[in-house]
Amino acid sequence: MRVMKFGGTSVGNAARFQQVADLIALHRVADPRLVVVVSAMAGVTDALIQMSHQAARGEPDWIPALAAVRDRHQDTVRALGLPEEEARTLEAELREGLERVETVLRAVEALRELSPSTADLLAGMGERWSARILAAVLRARGIPARAIDADTFLVTDDRFGEASPDLEQTRARAQALLLPLLEQGILPVVTGFIGATPEGRPTTLGRGGSDFSATILGYALDAEAVWIWTDVDGVMSADPKIVPNARTIPELSYIEAAEMAYFGAKVLHPRTLLPCMDRRIPVRILNTMNPQHPGTWIVPEPRGNGRVKAVTLIKNLSLVTVEGRGMLGVPGVAARTFATVAELGVSILMISQSSSEQNICFVIPSSAAPQVVRALRKAFEREIARRDIEDIWAMDRVAVIAVVGAGLRATPGIAARVFNALGNGRINVLSIAQGSSEYNLSLVVAESEAEEAVRRIHAAFYE
Ligand code: ADP
Ligand code: ASP
Ligand code: MG
Numbered sequence: 001m002r003v004m005k006f007g008g009t010s011v012g013n014a015a016r017f018q019q020v021a022d023l024i025a026l027h028r029v030a031d032p033r034l035v036v037v038v039s040a041m042a043g044v045t046d047a048l049i050q051m052s053h054q055a056a057r058g059e060p061d062w063i064p065a066l067a068a069v070r071d072r073h074q075d076t077v078r079a080l081g082l083p084e085e086e087a088r089t090l091e092a093e094l095r096e097g098l099e100r101v102e103t104v105l106r107a108v109e110a111l112r113e114l115s116p117s118t119a120d121l122l123a124g125m126g127e128r129w130s131a132r133i134l135a136a137v138l139r140a141r142g143i144p145a146r147a148i149d150a151d152t153f154l155v156t157d158d159r160f161g162e163a164s165p166d167l168e169q170t171r172a173r174a175q176a177l178l179l180p181l182l183e184q185g186i187l188p189v190v191t192g193f194i195g196a197t198p199e200g201r202p203t204t205l206g207r208g209g210s211d212f213s214a215t216i217l218g219y220a221l222d223a224e225a226v227w228i229w230t231d232v233d234g235v236m237s238a239d240p241k242i243v244p245n246a247r248t249i250p251e252l253s254y255i256e257a258a259e260m261a262y263f264g265a266k267v268l269h270p271r272t273l274l275p276c277m278d279r280r281i282p283v284r285i286l287n288t289m290n291p292q293h294p295g296t297w298i299v300p301e302p303r304g305n306g307r308v309k310a311v312t313l314i315k316n317l318s319l320v321t322v323e324g325r326g327m328l329g330v331p332g333v334a335a336r337t338f339a340t341v342a343e344l345g346v347s348i349l350m351i352s353q354s355s356s357e358q359n360i361c362f363v364i365p366s367s368a369a370p371q372v373v374r375a376l377r378k379a380f381e382r383e384i385a386r387r388d389i390e391d392i393w394a395m396d397r398v399a400v401i402a403v404v405g406a407g408l409r410a411t412p413g414i415a416a417r418v419f420n421a422l423g424n425g426r427i428n429v430l431s432i433a434q435g436s437s438e439y440n441l442s443l444v445v446a447e448s449e450a451e452e453a454v455r456r457i458h459a460a461f462y463e
Contacts, residue, residue, distance in 0.1 A: 001033040001182070003223045005192060005214035008042035009231040010288040011130050014079035021137045023229070023291055024187070028143065033182045035217060036145075036189045038134050039210040040126025041076070044069060045193070048101070052122045055105040056114035062105055070098050073129055080133070082140050090136045094129055101125055116160030121202040124151075124194035127210070135189040145187040150213060153177050154195035156203045163195055163203035165216050167275060170195075174220035190217065211269040215283065219275035226276065227284045228268070234285040234296030235260065235267055238311045238458045242451050247462065248295065249309055253302035256309055256406055257283075259439045263349075263402035264314035273298065302406035308414065308461040309405040313454050315447055317349065318369035318394040319430060322376060323359040326388030333380075333389075334360055340379045341372055349400055350433045350442050361431050363444060369394040398430060399450035402442040403457060409438040418443070421460035427453045 004027065006020050020038075028034050039045075047069050051062035073094050077087060104122060108114050131147040138145035153173035156163035178188050192210025195203045205212045211228055218226035235257060236246040252260075254273045261268035267285065276283055277300075286295040327333050334353065337360055341348060346368040353360050364372055376392045383389040408414050418441060422429060431444040445453050 001035065001221055001223050002027075002031050003035045003037060003214050003218045003221070003226045005037040005210055005226070005228045006039065006134075006288065007210065007228070007230045008039040008045070010229050011038060011040075011134065012042040014076045016288070017076070017080060017134060017137050019288060020134065020229070021141060021143075023288065024138060025141060025143060028187065032185065034187055035178065035182070035221065035223070036134070036187065037192045037210060037214040037217060038127065038130050038189060039192045040130050041072065044072070044126035044129075045123055045207070048122050048125055049119070051105060052108060052114055052119055055109040056112060058109055058112055060109075062109070066098070066102060066105065069126075070094075073098075073133070077133060077136075080137055080140075082136055086136050086140055090132060093132050097125055097128055117158075117201045117203070120160045120163075120194070120204045124191070124202060124204050127191035127193050131189045131191045138187060138189065143187055144185060145189050146181065148177070148188045148190045150191045150194050151196035151200070151202055154213065154216060155198055156195040156205070158197045158201065158203065160203055162206040163197075164271075165195060165205070165212075165275075166198075167216065167219060169198070170216060171220040174217060178221060206269065206271075208266060208269040211272040212275075215272050215275040215281070218281050218283075219279060222279065223281055225282045225284060227286060228272075229286050229288045230267060231287065231289060232267060233287045233290055233293045235265065235298075235310070237309065237462055238454055239265065239313065242313065242454050243311075243458045245462075246458065248293070250294065251297050251299060251303060252309065253406060254298060254300060255439055256302055256404055257298045259402070259404050259437065260310050260312050263312040263400065263404065263440065263442065265310065265312045305405075305407035306411035307405050308403050308408065310403075311454050311457045311461075312402045312404060313399055313450055314349065315399045315450065316366050317363050317398050317400055317444075317447075318366045318396045319361055319363055319398045319444055320369065320372060320376070320392070320394045321359050321361045322380070322389060322392050324383070324387070324389035324391070325358055326383070326386065327358060327360075330383055330388050333383075336379060337362075337376060340375050344368065344371060344375060346372055350431075350444065352431045352433055363398065363400055363431075366396050369396065395430070397447040398444050399447045400442055400444055401450065401453055401457065402440045403461075404440045406439055408441055415441060417460050418457055421456040422453055425449075425452060425456045427456070
C-alpha cells in the first residue's frame with residue numbers, strides 16, 4: 001500500500017489533472033492498493049484566506065474574488081471533457097460548496113468577525129473541490145475512485161490554523177473507513193490539509209499541510225512508502241527559485257529533511273516526517289512535470305555525514321535582543337525571557353547568547369515581534385528601572401539561513417567556508433546560532449541580503 005500526494009501546482013489546471021490521472025493509472029498497475037492525497041488547485045487556498053479576511057474587515061472585494069475561484073473550477077471541469085453525467089454531478093457538488101462558502105462569508109461580513117474554526121473551514125474548501133475533481137477524472141478513465149473529506153477521519157487538537165493530529169484516533173478511524181474501500185478496489189482520493197477536532201470542528205494542519213496529511217495517512221495505514229509529487233525534481237540543495245543551478249539530493253535522512261523543512265525548504269511541510277519516523281516508512285519526493293526523474297528518497301539513517309547537503313532560507317523574521325550590562329548578576333534572565341515568549345505561544349527559531357552574557361538574541365516571526373517586545377518589557381520592568389537591562393528591542397526584516405547536513409558540527413572547516421563566502425560578498429552576519437543541533441549551522445542576515453547570501457554559500461559548497 002502506498003500513499004501518493006499531489007500538490008497544488010500538480011493540479012493547477014485541467015491538463016495537470018489529466019497528467020496526475022496518468023500517473024495514478026500507471027502506478028496503480030503495480031500497486032492496486034493506492035491512496036491519493038490532493039491539495040487545492042494552486043492559489044486557491046491563498047484566495048480563500050484573503051477572502052475571509054476581506055469579509056471580516058467588511059470589504060466587498062471577496063465577492064468578485066469568490067466568483068473568480070468559482071470560474072476557475074468551472075472552467076477546469078469544462079476543459080476536462082468528462083462524461084455528461086459525471087460533469088453534472090461534479091458541477092452540482094462544486095456549486096453546493098461555493099454556496100456554502102458564500103453563506104459563511106456573508107455571515108463573517110455581517111458580524112465583522114472571523115473565528116479560528118471558521119477561518120479553517122473556509123481555508124480548507126479548495127481541497128474538497130480538487131479531491132472531487134480528481135476522483136471524477138479517474139472514474140472517467142474507469143478507475144473506481146471516491147473523494148474522501150479528511151475531516152471524517154483525521155482527528156486533530158483544536159489549535160486552529162496549525163492543528164496537530166491525534167495519530168492513534170486517526171489510525172483507528174482511517175483504517176475503519178479506508179481499508180474496506182481498498183478491499184473493494186476503490187481508490188480513495190483524500191483531501192490534504194484539513195482535519196477536525198473530536199467534536200467535528202474543522203481544522204487545518206498549517207500552510208503546506210497536505211504533505212503532513214500524506215504522511216499521517218501513511219502512518220495510519222501502515223503504508224510501504226509515501227510519495228510526494230510536486231513541481232521540482234525532489235528535495236534540492238537550495239530553493240531552485242533562488243539558486244537556479246541547485247541540485248537534487250538523491251537521499252536524505254528523516255532528520256536532515258525535517259531540519260531543512262523546519263528551516264524553510266517549502267518543498268516539505270515542517271512536520272511531514274514525524275509520522276513516518278517511528279515506523280521507518282520511506283518518503284519519496286518526485287516531480288509531476290518530470291516523472292522519469294528519480295527524485296529524492298527520505299530514509300531513516302543519514303549517509304554522507306559531514307557534508308553540506310542544503311542551504312535553506314526563512315524570511316519575515318525579527319531578531320529580538322535583551323541587552324544590559326547588569327544581566328550578569330540577575331539570575332534566570334534567559335529562563336524568564338523564554339518563558340515569557342512561550343506563554344504567548346510564539347515559537348523561537350533560533351537563539352544565541354553572547355559569551356559575555358551582555359545580551360540574549362532570538363529570532364521569531366515578525367508578526368509576533370511587537371507583542372513579544374511589549375511582554376518582555378513588562379516582565380523585566382524592575383530590571384529595566386534598575387538599568388540592569390538597558391533595552392529590549394526587535395530588528396525587523398531579517399532572515400535565517402541554515403546550512404544542513406548530518407554531522408556538520410563535528411566537521412572542521414564548514415563554518416569557515418560559510419563565513420568566507422559571506423565575507424567575500426560583504427554580507428554582514430547579525431547572529432549565529434549557538435548550540436543548535438548537529439545537523440545545521442544557522443545564521444541571521446538582513447532580509448535584503450539573504451538571497452545573495454544563499455547563492456554564495458551554495459556556490460562555496462557546490463561549485
Ligand atoms: P506543492 O504545491 O507541490 O506542495 P510547494 O510550492 O509547496 O509545492 O513546494 C515546492 C516548492 O518548494 C518548489 O517549487 C521550490 O520553489 C520550493 N523549495 C524551497 N526549497 C526547496 C528545496 N530545497 N528543494 C526543492 N524545492 C524547494
Ligand atoms: N492548500 C494548502 C496550502 O496552500 C495545503 C497545501 O498546499 O499543502 O497551504
Ligand atoms: Mg506544499
